[in-house]
Amino acid sequence: MKEQSSLKKEFSKRDVQRMRNLISGKSGERTAVLSGWENKTEDHKEGDTWEEGGRRWTIKNGIKQTVTKLDRIKSLAHFPLSCPSCKQAMQVNEINKKMYGIHRMCFDCVIKMEDEIKRKGEWDDYAKNIMNSNKNASLEDFERALETWMQDKDTFVSEDGDIESWKGGDKKKMFEEIKANLDKLKKTDIY
Numbered sequence: 001m002k003e004q005s006s007l008k009k010e011f012s013k014r015d016v017q018r019m020r021n022l023i024s025g026k027s028g029e030r031t032a033v034l035s036g037w038e039n040k041t042e043d044h045k046e047g048d049t050w051e052e053g054g055r056r057w058t059i060k061n062g063i064k065q066t067v068t069k070l071d072r073i074k075s076l077a078h079f080p081l082s083c084p085s086c087k088q089a090m091q092v093n094e095i096n097k098k099m100y101g102i103h104r105m106c107f108d109c110v111i112k113m114e115d116e117i118k119r120k121g122e123w124d125d126y127a128k129n130i131m132n133s134n135k136n137a138s139l140e141d142f143e144r145a146l147e148t149w150m151q152d153k154d155t156f157v158s159e160d161g162d163i164e165s166w167k168g169g170d171k172k173k174m175f176e177e178i179k180a181n182l183d184k185l186k187k188t189d190i191y
Helices: 002-010 013-023 071-077 094-103 107-120 123-151 171-187
Strands: 049-052 055-060 063-066 155-157 163-165
Touching: 094 107, 107 123, 123 171
Parallel strands: none
Antiparallel strands: 049 055, 055 063, 155 163
């Protein structure tokens, strides 16, 4: 008999109502009415993005997540389980990794796409575009390295702790000449 009375004391009406709501599938319903200040809430659906508390948020797979600057880079490094184009399972091999990095589809889909391009007679433009894109990407990498070299100091500390100054000519003039040649190469098409 004592057990029943202690059991009644452990659960309040609010606790019982909460359990009833959970069992009946009404998990979002309130069990008590509160007075005072109420926080304004917004309902967000899958894929929505919004600002809250100085951060950018989204909902992915039903989970609230922050949106960072690195999300775009992460998506580039992500290798999917199936090809976005043909929806077939993609084997994890070097060919599929390379083709997904370039074309965002599996190797078989790239072959079909390129075959269609050849049949339409647009192969020369396609090949020229790919080769020039590769050339421009390489030139941009070289240009970034050149800018880093320009910003580097010409003094170095040796193993003995001595400060050495290495001079090899007018660095600014060399930088401007190389930069001018890079600009000419960017404008020149290959193939």
